[in-house]
Amino acid sequence: MLFCFGLYGVLAKKNAIAVLMSLELMLNAVNINLVAFNHFLYNQTYDFNGVKHAILTGHVSALFVIVVAAAEVAVGLALVITIYRNRLSTDIDELDWLKW
Amino acid sequence: MNYALLAPEITLAIVAVVILAIGLMIPKGPHKGMVPLTILGLLLTMGVTGGQFAANVHGTFLNGMYYADNYASFFKLLFLTAALLVVLSSTEYVQKLPAHRGEFYALILFAALGMMIMAGSGDLITLYIGLETMTISFYVLVAYLTEDGKSSEAGLKYLILGAVSSAVLLYGISFVYGLTGSTVIAEVASSLGSSISPAIILALVMVLVGFAFKISLIPFHMWAPDIYEGAPTPVTAYLAVASKAAGFAALTRVFLIGFQQQVYGGSPEVVLAVLIAVTMIAGNLMAIPQKSFKRMMAYSSIAQAGYLAIGLLAGDQAGVKAVLFYAMIYVFANMGAFTVATLIANAQGSDQIKDFAGLARRSPFAAAVMLISLLSLAGIPPLAGFVGKFYLFSAVINQGWVSLAYIGFVMSMVSVYYYLSVVKTMYMEPGEGLPKIGLGGASKFTLFVTMIVTLFIGIYPTPLAQMAISAAKSLIR
Amino acid sequence: MVDNFGAIGIILIFAILFPIVMLAIPKMVAPRKPGKEKETTYECGMETRGETWIQFKTNYFLYALVFVAFDVETIFLYPWAVQFRKLGTFAFVEMFIFIAILLVGFWYAWKEGALEWK
Numbered sequence: 001m002l003f004c005f006g007l008y009g010v011l012a013k014k015n016a017i018a019v020l021m022s023l024e025l026m027l028n029a030v031n032i033n034l035v036a037f038n039h040f041l042y043n044q045t046y047d048f049n050g051v052k053h054a055i056l057t058g059h060v061s062a063l064f065v066i067v068v069a070a071a072e073v074a075v076g077l078a079l080v081i082t083i084y085r086n087r088l089s090t091d092i093d094e095l096d097w098l099k100w
Numbered sequence: 101m102n103y104a105l106l107a108p109e110i111t112l113a114i115v116a117v118v119i120l121a122i123g124l125m126i127p128k129g130p131h132k133g134m135v136p137l138t139i140l141g142l143l144l145t146m147g148v149t150g151g152q153f154a155a156n157v158h159g160t161f162l163n164g165m166y167y168a169d170n171y172a173s174f175f176k177l178l179f180l181t182a183a184l185l186v187v188l189s190s191t192e193y194v195q196k197l198p199a200h201r202g203e204f205y206a207l208i209l210f211a212a213l214g215m216m217i218m219a220g221s222g223d224l225i226t227l228y229i230g231l232e233t234m235t236i237s238f239y240v241l242v243a244y245l246t247e248d249g250k251s252s253e254a255g256l257k258y259l260i261l262g263a264v265s266s267a268v269l270l271y272g273i274s275f276v277y278g279l280t281g282s283t284v285i286a287e288v289a290s291s292l293g294s295s296i297s298p299a300i301i302l303a304l305v306m307v308l309v310g311f312a313f314k315i316s317l318i319p320f321h322m323w324a325p326d327i328y329e330g331a332p333t334p335v336t337a338y339l340a341v342a343s344k345a346a347g348f349a350a351l352t353r354v355f356l357i358g359f360q361q362q363v364y365g366g367s368p369e370v371v372l373a374v375l376i377a378v379t380m381i382a383g384n385l386m387a388i389p390q391k392s393f394k395r396m397m398a399y400s401s402i403a404q405a406g407y408l409a410i411g412l413l414a415g416d417q418a419g420v421k422a423v424l425f426y427a428m429i430y431v432f433a434n435m436g437a438f439t440v441a442t443l444i445a446n447a448q449g450s451d452q453i454k455d456f457a458g459l460a461r462r463s464p465f466a467a468a469v470m471l472i473s474l475l476s477l478a479g480i481p482p483l484a485g486f487v488g489k490f491y492l493f494s495a496v497i498n499q500g501w502v503s504l505a506y507i508g509f510v511m512s513m514v515s516v517y518y519y520l521s522v523v524k525t526m527y528m529e530p531g532e533g534l535p536k537i538g539l540g541g542a543s544k545f546t547l548f549v550t551m552i553v554t555l556f557i558g559i560y561p562t563p564l565a566q567m568a569i570s571a572a573k574s575l576i577r
Numbered sequence: 578m579v580d581n582f583g584a585i586g587i588i589l590i591f592a593i594l595f596p597i598v599m600l601a602i603p604k605m606v607a608p609r610k611p612g613k614e615k616e617t618t619y620e621c622g623m624e625t626r627g628e629t630w631i632q633f634k635t636n637y638f639l640y641a642l643v644f645v646a647f648d649v650e651t652i653f654l655y656p657w658a659v660q661f662r663k664l665g666t667f668a669f670v671e672m673f674i675f676i677a678i679l680l681v682g683f684w685y686a687w688k689e690g691a692l693e694w695k
Contacts, residue, residue: 030267033274041278068229076239076260083253086252
């Protein structure tokens with residue numbers, strides 16, 4: 001659901017910053033998936049030297065995804081700023097200097 | 101845990117950070133010391149990786165989350181070669197950029213590091229980290245010319261499309277995790293067994309779509325021509341060669357180890373075959389009317405991705421060997437062509453095909469290298485490209501996909517047409533009033549290496565084929 | 578299984594209906610008297626002046642960017658800090674390497690002038 005909202009946002013939004021926000025939505029959908037699967041389906045523990053440890057693959061993966069997403073958005077915003085400096089607009093539709 | 105297995109990655113990471121730091125310490129300006137340093141670092145890493153390859157190291161650690169085998173080493177050597185050639189060919193180009201610092205080289209090294217992680221990863225999340233290390237470096241590299249609106253526009257487009265594709269890939273990965281309870285590729289395979297369900301197909305399709313973006317299979321190719329045109333020319337070369345190979349490295353491992361029983365012999369195989377056929381046909385046909393050289397090469401690289409994916413479709417040892425072999429010679433052929441394009445862009449500030457007019461007179465050596473590289477890409481017999489295509493097509497015919505090999509063959513004939521139109525411009529048209537092309541030492545060396553390798557492998561392919569076989573054996577036993 | 582999702586379905590229906598009802602009640606009950614005071618954006622407090630779409634200085638964005646990047650990296654410090662005693666010396670060294678790499682990035686931002694307010 002959230003993933004589809006995000007995908008819709010990326011495809012339909014005109015402002016570059018809104019597109020980046022939609023991207024975040026998609027990645028957060030993934031995070032929720034990972035954490036939920038870990039919690040509800042694979043809530044297991046294993047013994048290590050007699051101590052119980054939970055298996056947290058999903059949670060740890062979500063951490064990695066958050067960090068990578070932040071890095072990506074930081075680069076994205078930096079690019080939006082350079083483009084804004086060049087042509088004083090952050091409108092995606094105006095990015096037509098390269099045509100296919 | 102055995103850290104010796106990680107030696108190539110650790111070496112490269114240290115080199116990249118040191119180069120970034122050195123770039124900060126020395127004052128601004130065109131400092132020439134960076135290039136030899138970068139090359140030294142790359143050669144060092146290549147030495148370490150080559151040593152591992154020769155010793156036939158085979159190890160996994162962290163419960164199979166990371167592999168150090170010949171398959172990974174082969175791809176690591178490929179990425180490092182590509183990075184080396186890019187650094188060499190871009191020396192003069194980068195000197196001309198305003199506000200030049202060491203970060204260009206550091207970014208190239210970080211991208212190579214990401215690719216190496218992709219090639220070695222045995223875990224889907226590790227793979228994703230490697231992928232993002234690579235693509236984030238590429239976003240910055242593509243938008244490196246901040247003054248040039250085209251470059252930053254290409255960067256933003258690449259970022260949005262690339263991020264969407266990795267989000268789709270990641271969503272697929274999260275489903276795989278939900279279905280199997282593990283993100284380690286080998287465990288995924290053992291947990292899935294031969295079972296197949298709509299959920300598995302959905303996850304598989306998402307993973308395939310994510311990767312198809314990275315290797316630009318049609319219909320997920322829209323980004324390629326725009327980004328290739330807008331990016332600085334050496335970066336375009338790096339993007340076309342190395343990031344594509346990295347996508348293949350990871351995709352092959354995921355498909356052949358993780359989803360072997362789901363992909364092959366079922367409907368996903370047919371979907372892949374259709375994608376490949378469309379990619380080969382449309383990629384080659386759309387390349388024909390292009391006026392910009394970089395755009396033409398973009399469509400040509402889409403078509404080449406189609407050829408490479410044929411080996412993936414074959415999905416056996418011969419197929420993997422063919423992919424490895426072709427990816428390696430593709431590096432040399434493409435780098436040769438793009439180095440010449442970089443020279444032209446440097447001298448004339450443009451990359452239209454008509455700017456190549458009279459190159460045979462202005463710089464006979466560059467024109468000759470271009471000719472050889474393009475013919476190798478088209479797959480004309482005495483050159484390396486022919487041998488590579490021969491391996492690919494014979495591998496897929498052995499698996500019963502004769503029609504696909506036939507399409508590939510016909511489309512290579514079509515590709516000769518547009519490659520030769522560049523050659524015709526270089527040799528037949530006078531090109532009055534265009535400047536002479538001066539060759540610097542580094543670019544001359546790059547051109548020389550690419551030409552020799554392309555010719556040599558075309559005539560005597562055995563050594564590289566042996567390497568590719570040994571690498572393929574380490575993946576599929 | 579079905580019971581679990583049944584609960585979610587009930588919450589969903591309730592969540593959709595509740596705001597609609599809450600918006601509908603004042604519409605029907607409350608008297609309508611539009612006036613100058615009512616039309617303003619905020620009915621109390623200072624009067625707003627000028628455009629709301631003012632431009633921030635780009636330096637502000639640079640700060641924000643550096644903040645976003647480094648702020649999220651600290652996420653890795655939390656699990657490490659919680660399990661610090663159990664993990665031992667090796668993890669300690671590892672975390673120092675991680676922080677050293679981050680510091681190189683920070684140094685880069687500093688040198689490039691992202692932290693100067695011009």
